[in-house]
Amino acid sequence: MTAHNVLGTRIETPVQVRSAQAAMGMFSVDAERAQLSIDYSGLRIQKWRPGRGLCALIFVRYEDGDLGPYNEFGVVFPIVGGVLIHRLPVDGEFTLAAGRQIWGFPKELADFDVSYGSTFGGRLSQAGTEVLRLELRSGLPAPGRLFSRPLDAYSCLDGVTRKTSWTMNPGTARARPGGAQLTLGDHPIADELRKLDLPRHALMTTHMPSLRMEFGDADVIS
Secondary structure: OEEEEEOOEEEEEOEEEEEEEEEEEEEEEEHHHHHHHHHHHOOOEOOOEOOEEEEEEEEEEEEEEOOOOEEEEEEEEEEOOEEEEEEEEEOOHHHHHHHHHHHOOOEEEOEEEEEOOOOEEEEEEEOOEEEEEEEEOOOEEEEHHHHOEEEEEEEEEOOEEEEEEEEEEEEEEEEEEOOEEEEEOOOHHHHHHHOOOOOOEOOEEEEEEEEEEEEEEEEEOO
């Protein structure tokens, strides 16, 4: 157990998330273009078929956890050995400070308009400019244990690459092939996603209406 002082508040790792909701679209992307996007990290894109990598767009609402309630959006790439947290906008000052200080997560402030349920609608904007909209249709019920796993979550902030142990434990889940519609705005993050040859429709979508998570300490790897 490690203690961290974040804006005058003591936070101990592993950090616990006792209740959260998540909605995710998994998209096929051009592997070479994705690699160019993450070269800064020194990590390598995992290919799921020749020439193609994956990019997950994930909305999460943290309801009860050690960092308090907040919304988060992640651009996450599966890489060789784990996943890379490439973008991570949030809507809370405290979680922004904690995420950057404890794990080197690339958190930045943004605005959220989200609706969870059997279907999901999420809108992300920053400084009045729309980043994207993501709509997910309902999937079929699936045992939460199918998505329960430890992951190595990598991040790279200010030239330092770190690895964090991350465990997800969904109580329930719904999943389906396709089922997502993505609309990109006029924001630099949207422009970056366009360069990945990102389709409007996902390979797979997943809802996790009852989710617990745990984040350990971060280890510097380069």
